[in-house]
Amino acid sequence: MKETDILAPLTIELQKVCSLGGNMSIVVVPEKYADRALGYTRDVDTALKYQEYLIIGLFGMEADEAATLFLSIPKGIAVYPQDGKDIKTLFFGAMERLRVKGTSPWAKRLWETINESNAMERQPDPENRFISASFYQFLSTLVSHPEELSRIMADMNDTEQHWVRDYLPYGLGSTLNNAGGCEGLDVSVLFEEWQYREKTAHKLETGKKTLRKFRNIEHLFTLPSISREIIDVARDPLLAASKMARIIERDPVLTSRLLKVVNSAFYGFHRQIDSVEHAIVILGNDEVVNLAFSIAIYKILETISPCHAQRLWEHSLIVAHLSQWLGPLLGYKSKDKIYTVGLLHDFGKIVFLQRGHYISDIDTPSSLQDLAQEEKDSGLSHAEMGAYIAERWNLPEGIVDALVSHHLPGKAKDKALAVTIHVADIIAHNGKIDMSQLNNAAVRFLSQRKGPPISQELVCRTYEKVTERVKKVSDIEDGA
Numbered sequence: 001m002k003e004t005d006i007l008a009p010l011t012i013e014l015q016k017v018c019s020l021g022g023n024m025s026i027v028v029v030p031e032k033y034a035d036r037a038l039g040y041t042r043d044v045d046t047a048l049k050y051q052e053y054l055i056i057g058l059f060g061m062e063a064d065e066a067a068t069l070f071l072s073i074p075k076g077i078a079v080y081p082q083d084g085k086d087i088k089t090l091f092f093g094a095m096e097r098l099r100v101k102g103t104s105p106w107a108k109r110l111w112e113t114i115n116e117s118n119a120m121e122r123q124p125d126p127e128n129r130f131i132s133a134s135f136y137q138f139l140s141t142l143v144s145h146p147e148e149l150s151r152i153m154a155d156m157n158d159t160e161q162h163w164v165r166d167y168l169p170y171g172l173g174s175t176l177n178n179a180g181g182c183e184g185l186d187v188s189v190l191f192e193e194w195q196y197r198e199k200t201a202h203k204l205e206t207g208k209k210t211l212r213k214f215r216n217i218e219h220l221f222t223l224p225s226i227s228r229e230i231i232d233v234a235r236d237p238l239l240a241a242s243k244m245a246r247i248i249e250r251d252p253v254l255t256s257r258l259l260k261v262v263n264s265a266f267y268g269f270h271r272q273i274d275s276v277e278h279a280i281v282i283l284g285n286d287e288v289v290n291l292a293f294s295i296a297i298y299k300i301l302e303t304i305s306p307c308h309a310q311r312l313w314e315h316s317l318i319v320a321h322l323s324q325w326l327g328p329l330l331g332y333k334s335k336d337k338i339y340t341v342g343l344l345h346d347f348g349k350i351v352f353l354q355r356g357h358y359i360s361d362i363d364t365p366s367s368l369q370d371l372a373q374e375e376k377d378s379g380l381s382h383a384e385m386g387a388y389i390a391e392r393w394n395l396p397e398g399i400v401d402a403l404v405s406h407h408l409p410g411k412a413k414d415k416a417l418a419v420t421i422h423v424a425d426i427i428a429h430n431g432k433i434d435m436s437q438l439n440n441a442a443v444r445f446l447s448q449r450k451g452p453p454i455s456q457e458l459v460c461r462t463y464e465k466v467t468e469r470v471k472k473v474s475d476i477e478d479g480a
């Protein structure tokens with residue numbers, strides 16, 4: 001039998017709609033959901049089975065209404081007259097939409113509204129990438145409604161569950177496992193009451209304002225030109241020490257600060273090191289490049305109160321050094337970005353401090369609730385703000401991506417890099433890996449990694465060593 005014959009009952013219904021005027025939705029549902037879908041249909045609707053699908057014609061219904069009716073069921077919807085004027089076109093349109101969505105339930109579509117790539121596609125304006133990268137207020141609401149969240153997730157397959165969990169903190173696991181499907185729970189009510197749409201709109205508006213204001217004070221945050229050159233040359237592993245030394249020595253303040261650090265107890269050399277080239281020969285290119293970059297970038301911290309600057313500086317250095325140690329253990333092989341990302345990961349906080357915006361406590365790791373609070377105040381969190389600055393500095397995309405996702409590492413293009421920074425941040429705050437403060441994606445990444453286990457004892461020892469050394473360097477810079 002041809003499709004047109006099978007679809008004949010629907011064609012008759014559509015003819016009625018055509019003559020009366022109005023809408024009709026054609027909904028295609030996979031067979032395994034047929035019984036549930038039929039339970040939601042009304043007497044006036046027409047349903048028929050075709051291969052492994054159920055096709056339903058809904059009288060006088062728009063797509064939104066149809067989507068709400070079959071809230072928790074995977075489906076494709078096409079609407080007369082917008083999507084087509086005959087049943088065959090509408091049927092194939094609905095099939096197409098179902099295939100695009102695969103077997104994803106509606107909730108995944110909702111999650112996708114906060115997905116970065118989606119946001120980028122919808123909004124070609126590059127600034128929107130940073131404003132729409134996350135929606136922490138929504139995430140923290142879901143976390144505070146574990147029952148609803150688990151019901152949404154109950155209908156998802158493993159891949160989709162991972163996809164959602166990657167947004168969440170570790171430790172929700174057991175609560176999320178034992179719930180039934182969405183039946184009996186109209187999750188849309190939760191979002192309606194929470195005012196999802198209004199809050200997103202407000203976030204976007206506030207975020208735009210914050211970035212606009214930032215551009216007015218951007219001159220305070222220019223990347224010292226020497227840092228730009230240092231980043232560029234650092235990518236060349238075969239660069240001669242003399243060339244690198246010549247770049248650094250063009251800045252006398254930087255050179256003297258660098259030599260002061262190199263000759264400090266931090267490195268413990270007996271002989272005096274009196275030139276940058278000498279330092280490079282002894283310490284190696286990477287170490288000197290990182291040191292020079294840190295010292296050059298310190299200038300930006302002078303825009304905020306010395307007390308905040310000192311705490312943030314020490315934290316940034318500790319995360320940078322810990323990341324360098326942790327990266328190779330987590331499978332991040334390349335050395336060129338890790339120190340820079342570690343150093344800059346919380347630089348968005350400087351802008352917020354400078355502008356008097358809310359930021360979470362510098363001395364504790366940012367929870368989802370903290371990030372939501374920042375976002376409420378500024379339209380974006382310090383992670384997105386920092387990534388925006390890096391983008392304005394034309395830093396490599398890998399750095400920008402890792403900065404924006406350092407609290408949601410599962411969303412990063414380079415997961416090993418983002419997880420490294422995320423875990424190093426937690427170690428820097430706690431002196432150990434505190435699982436309860438990690439993001440779920442990071443825990444999954446750690447559990448899947450190969451190689452010898454990283455003992456808590458080793459983490460604590462490394463933390464102490466790094467902290468002690470960083471304190472020496474930051475004291476010197478403070479007094480320099």
Ligand SMILES: [Fe+2]
Binds near residue numbers: 345346366406407
């Ligand atoms: Fe952060």
Ligand SMILES: [Fe+2]
Binds near residue numbers: 345
């Ligand atoms: Fe941090």
